[in-house]
Amino acid sequence: MYGTRRAPTTRFDPVCAENDMQRMKSIPMDGKTFPSRRAVIGGVAAVAGVARAGAALGASDALRTLPRIGMGTWITFDVGRDAAARDARADVLRAFFEEGGRMVDSSPMYGSAEDVMGHCLDRAGRDRVFAASKVWIPSVGFGPEQIAASRALWGVERFDLMQVHNLLSYEGHIETLRAMKADGAVGAIGVTTSHGRRHERLARIIEADDTLDSVQLTYNILDREAEARLLPMLAERGRTVIVNRPFRRGAIIENLRGRPLPGFAAEIGVETWSQYLLKWILSHPAAPIAIPATSSVPHMRENMAAMRGPMPDAAMRARMADHVRAL
Numbered sequence: 001m002y003g004t005r006r007a008p009t010t011r012f013d014p015v016c017a018e019n020d021m022q023r024m025k026s027i028p029m030d031g032k033t034f035p036s037r038r039a040v041i042g043g044v045a046a047v048a049g050v051a052r053a054g055a056a057l058g059a060s061d062a063l064r065t066l067p068r069i070g071m072g073t074w075i076t077f078d079v080g081r082d083a084a085a086r087d088a089r090a091d092v093l094r095a096f097f098e099e100g101g102r103m104v105d106s107s108p109m110y111g112s113a114e115d116v117m118g119h120c121l122d123r124a125g126r127d128r129v130f131a132a133s134k135v136w137i138p139s140v141g142f143g144p145e146q147i148a149a150s151r152a153l154w155g156v157e158r159f160d161l162m163q164v165h166n167l168l169s170y171e172g173h174i175e176t177l178r179a180m181k182a183d184g185a186v187g188a189i190g191v192t193t194s195h196g197r198r199h200e201r202l203a204r205i206i207e208a209d210d211t212l213d214s215v216q217l218t219y220n221i222l223d224r225e226a227e228a229r230l231l232p233m234l235a236e237r238g239r240t241v242i243v244n245r246p247f248r249r250g251a252i253i254e255n256l257r258g259r260p261l262p263g264f265a266a267e268i269g270v271e272t273w274s275q276y277l278l279k280w281i282l283s284h285p286a287a288p289i290a291i292p293a294t295s296s297v298p299h300m301r302e303n304m305a306a307m308r309g310p311m312p313d314a315a316m317r318a319r320m321a322d323h324v325r326a327l
């Protein structure tokens, strides 16, 4: 049923509104009854066999060995059927792989991004990709169907990481994901939040749920809510931290545009503000993976260079944050 990739049918307002339920209305249901969770989990058994055979590393180990800069796809890859834009995004993905990248993060919430990702993977190849997407639907029973649809759009045999987007229906979806992981139908499992929202609930989940391989949250030089409690909790428990909105959807770089880098940036091999911001994130003791989004090949190459060279120590991190705050 999902053997071929489908044309994108989902659009949403790119302004990241809090109201997930409202956006849910845009999810295509095609008027059909989705199969039960059990049926779909059973149906992926063939995929699971392939996955198990290739799974030399455990899910958590696979996450821990990834390059520390991944790629986001929100808005930047939501280009619909525009052929030139789709090919331009394939160039971005190719540059990402050439620079050593592996983790690509998307979601059924991101309009046509998953369909565009399938197109880009057709062109750039699937060998390097560590495919991370999300389940984002209120009805837990429809979760497996949504994951299967995403898998078909990407054209991957299974997701290396499947996350519960914005903790929506977390209690039910996480059960599905645990079952799929046990079956080898997904690799790692995790949850996401953003914009500093839902941190109290997230802290309770991290405390209670020792099955999570990763937690995705917002952390950047200006949005530091996660520092006080969540990041130390995650580091202590050995969970992989994935950082979204490293540039606050580009706004931080925009505000710094035209200002000279401070002299001390050269000490850590930083040549641009994007590298300054990314090195600051990557050097947190929780060793996060940052997933900046870009539609530009030069920006991709510039961002990926932040993985290389010296990293700031604690004193340098404090100096960097103070400097940006003072501007």
Ligand SMILES: NC(=O)c1ccc[n+]([C@@H]2O[C@H](COP(=O)([O-])OP(=O)(O)OC[C@H]3O[C@@H](n4cnc5c(N)ncnc54)[C@H](OP(=O)(O)O)[C@@H]3O)[C@@H](O)[C@H]2O)c1
Pocket (backbone or CB within 6 Å): 071, 072, 073, 074, 075, 076, 105, 106, 165, 166, 192, 193, 194, 195, 216, 243, 244, 245, 246, 247, 248, 249, 250, 251, 253, 274, 291, 292, 293, 294, 295, 296, 298, 299, 300, 302, 303
């Ligand atoms: N709840 C969730 O699960 C959640 C929520 C938010 C985000 N996310 C994930 O996190 C990813 C990243 O967050 P984000 O997309 O909100 O924003 P972001 O990565 O903080 O910023 C992306 C913006 O930065 C610009 N940019 C990137 N590199 C640049 C460079 N070197 N120089 C100048 N500008 C640059 C891009 O413009 P150009 O295209 O011009 O480069 C783009 O407009 C998302 O794409 C998504 O995968 C998840």
